[in-house]
Structures are given as structure tokens and as C-alpha cells.
Amino acid sequence: MRHTTQHYRVKSEKVLPEAEMVSNEVSEAIKKKDVSVESSLSPSMAGALSMWYPRLRSADEIDSFVSRFLASGGENEMGFSTTFSPQIIDASCQRGVFPLAFDIGGSFVYGPKLHCQRYLTQLQSHVKGFPTGGDDDEGVFMVKRLQVSKKYTRERNLSTRAASYDVFVNRKEDVAPVLSLIHAQHGENWLCHGLRVCLVHMFVNSERYRTKIVFTAIRRHRHDVGTDAKTESSGGSAMCNRAHGDHVEAGDLVAAEVGFVVGDIYTSATGAYCASGAGTLQLAVVGEVMRSVGCKVWDLGMGMDYKVKGLGCVPFPRKRWLALVFERSQEGALSGFIDSKLREEFSRGVSVRQVLK
Structure with a gap:
């Protein structure tokens, strides 16, 4: 968990646009049956990224994803997926893989991390x-x-x-x-x-x-x-x-x-x-x-x-x-x-x- 040593200070007005944004997306997520989000990362960029990071395409691949990390024996901790889905996140957590995201060229991708x-x-x-x-x-x-x-x-x-x-x-x-x-x-x-x-x-x-x-x-x-x-x-x-x-x-x-x-x-x-x-x-x-x-x-x-x-x-x-x-x-x-x-x-x-x- 990230823990900050500096106390948070809000510098803007009483109602923050970001707070309204988060509140609206929570309301939408509660209503929707499918909340999966596809990254806007281009196929060519995804292909290039897969040369450096193991790719996780679906929840069914989580065991082989973990096996690839163990087989490599290196210090790489990050993988990626162009899909954010509850199923992939659930599978990740169940196997000890931490659900993260990281920014690639202005587009967030799912970043399963195996510390x-x-x-x-x-x-x-x-x-x-x-x-x-x-x-x-x-x-x-x-x-x-x-x-x-x-x-x-x-x-x-x-x-x-x-x-x-x-x-x-x-x-x-x-x-x-x-x-x-x-x-x-x-x-x-x-x-x-x-x-x-x-x-x-x-x-x-x-x-x-x-x-x-x-x-x-x-x-x-x-x-x-x-x-x-x-x-x-x-x-x-x-x-x-x-x-x-x-x-x-x-x-x-x-x-x-x-x-x-x-x-x-x-x-x-x-x-x-x-x-x-x-x-x-x-x-x-x-x-x-x-x-x-x-x-x-x-x-x-x-x-x-x-x-x-x-x-x-x-x-x-x-x-x-x-x-x-x-x-x-x-x-x-x-x-x-x-x-x-x-x-x-x-x-x-x-x-x-x-x-x-």
C-alpha cells in the first residue's frame, strides 16, 4: 500500500470537478452489468510492449502468466493487459498478483504486478x-x-x-x-x-x-x-x-x-x-x-x-x-x-x- 507522509491539502473550491467525476463513474459502475474497459493502446504498441512485459489476455491465462514469471527467474515484476475486467482482476488477486495500471503514451493499461x-x-x-x-x-x-x-x-x-x-x-x-x-x-x-x-x-x-x-x-x-x-x-x-x-x-x-x-x-x-x-x-x-x-x-x-x-x-x-x-x-x-x-x-x-x- 502506498502511504504518504505529507498531509493532503485541497487548494480548490468546495466541490471539486474530480470528485464529481469519480462520483459519476461510481454511479455508472453500480448500474452496469459489464464494466470492462479496453485500453486505447494501438495493436502495434501492444505488440511492442509484449516484447518487454508478459501479456495477460484473459482470466483463463493467469496460471500460465505466473508460470512465465517463475520460469524467467529475473527481477521483472510487471505484466500488462489491454483489458480491465473484474474477471481478470479477480483471477490476478487469487494468484497473488497485484492489480495495478500504468500509463503508456497517455493510455492506461492493466498492469498485473508480481512483486x-x-x-x-x-x-x-x-x-x-x-x-x-x-x-x-x-x-x-x-x-x-x-x-x-x-x-x-x-x-x-x-x-x-x-x-x-x-x-x-x-x-x-x-x-x-x-x-x-x-x-x-x-x-x-x-x-x-x-x-x-x-x-x-x-x-x-x-x-x-x-x-x-x-x-x-x-x-x-x-x-x-x-x-x-x-x-x-x-x-x-x-x-x-x-x-x-x-x-x-x-x-x-x-x-x-x-x-x-x-x-x-x-x-x-x-x-x-x-x-x-x-x-x-x-x-x-x-x-x-x-x-x-x-x-x-x-x-x-x-x-x-x-x-x-x-x-x-x-x-x-x-x-x-x-x-x-x-x-x-x-x-x-x-x-x-x-x-x-x-x-x-x-x-x-x-x-x-x-x-x-
Whole structure:
């Protein structure tokens, strides 16, 4: 997962054109039966690209695609496809291939990435495949390592109405604001239009796919309407013109994340935040939420210092990672069970204090 050290500042007006764009595409993706997107890459360019990157033409080719990487023995991590489709993304995730996109001459193509190393941490101790040594804390997520600001862990207080915060997971009304905040912070990057609409489709049609998409939103609590209030009444939280240290209004979105579940492995894909200290809050909350619903492994992708020091991540070389995914994804109903628990327990909102207690 990409994690920014700089706090997001919106410099434009209250309603951002990009936020409207993302909101509109989410609405369309929910309505459509087929959200597949073909890249505008020319056949000649695709042919040239295939000389450097393995090409994935359909979901049925995912096993041979992975085999080509393993046979090469090199350090290449990227492949490509001119098609964005939920089926290809689902197949990629199930085989341990991360769903990305990259820009070729102004046109985004699907970029399935098979990392040379993935950085993982355990949400439960003694997971098979993790290092076993003298240090019981090695490779284990411990929320106490993260110094979450106390302002985010206050109890709800109806008398004073002091700021407190709630986490919502897999609430349909949060999908557009979550993606809008991510787009506002990172721009039209690897989580491009083609990939976004596929993830939205997989989320609203979760019963069709083994990979379960997860949207996490952290908001300031609204005392007047309760935790299950509609996002539309939350003050346009993904579009706030708020700088570092500015007041956070009730209902405002302060942090968001998109990820997915395969078996009992949760993978963080990307996230964003728009208040001081909310990035650390996001990590702490996501780890504890996923632990509580039965995820045993947290995959954070490429190695970064904060993942090792703050989250207890350890590196898994490519073959070891693929073996772990294969083993932990064999129980077909497990990811569905976790998805159901997330929706049942967190879609109406749970206080951050309760999650981090």
C-alpha cells in the first residue's frame, strides 16, 4: 500500500470537478452489468510492449502468466493487459498478483504486478509460513507500535459533543467519497478509471467473485444523526477545503482505504487522509478491524520503512508469497465469511475507541 507522509491539502473550491467525476463513474459502475474497459493502446504498441512485459489476455491465462514469471527467474515484476475486467482482476488477486495500471503514451493499461518481495505482517500469531525465531513479536502486527493521537480515541460524549471518530467498512454510501479522497490526494495514477469501475462492480456484486473488495472510511462522529447516517448529509466530506490543522466538521471523512480479501489475507491497496495524524489512525484501525473479523495475514505490498518498524512487516520472496496465497485461499467460503462479518459489524459504524480498545 502506498502511504504518504505529507498531509493532503485541497487548494480548490468546495466541490471539486474530480470528485464529481469519480462520483459519476461510481454511479455508472453500480448500474452496469459489464464494466470492462479496453485500453486505447494501438495493436502495434501492444505488440511492442509484449516484447518487454508478459501479456495477460484473459482470466483463463493467469496460471500460465505466473508460470512465465517463475520460469524467467529475473527481477521483472510487471505484466500488462489491454483489458480491465473484474474477471481478470479477480483471477490476478487469487494468484497473488497485484492489480495495478500504468500509463503508456497517455493510455492506461492493466498492469498485473508480481512483486519480487511482498511485505506481510501477522494479525494472529504463529501463522504457517512466517519466520519462527526467538522473538515472538517478529512479523506480528501490534497496534501499540503506532502512536495514534489521543484526539482520535476519545469516547463519544453527547453532553459536550466533543470530537470523536467512527470507522465504517463496506458501506455503499462511502464508496464514492473514499475513491474521491484517494483521487484528490494521488491524482489519476495506477488506480485509474478502468480499475476503479471494476473494483466498484466487484464490491456491489461480491457474491460473484472470490476476491472481496473492502472500502474503509473514518469519519468524525455526528451526534445528531447517529453512525448510520447517509454520506450525502455528511457535508461533502471528501471535498472539504481543509488545510493542515483546520477544524474537522461532524461527519467529515478524515481517512480512507481500499483493499481486498483473498482467503484470510487482507491486502491494503491504497489510501488517503486529510487531517493531521489520520494516516497513522488509518493503519491502526484497518489492522484491528481485519484482525477482529478473522483475517490472519495483512499484506502491505512493497517494502517501506514504516511498514517494518510500525507494522512489524517481514519480507516474503516471490515463491514463498505465491505458496502462502495458494494455501490460504483454498477454503473458498472463507473470504465470503470475512466479507459478511465486515458488512454486518462495521457498515453502520463503530467508534474508533471501541476498535482500538
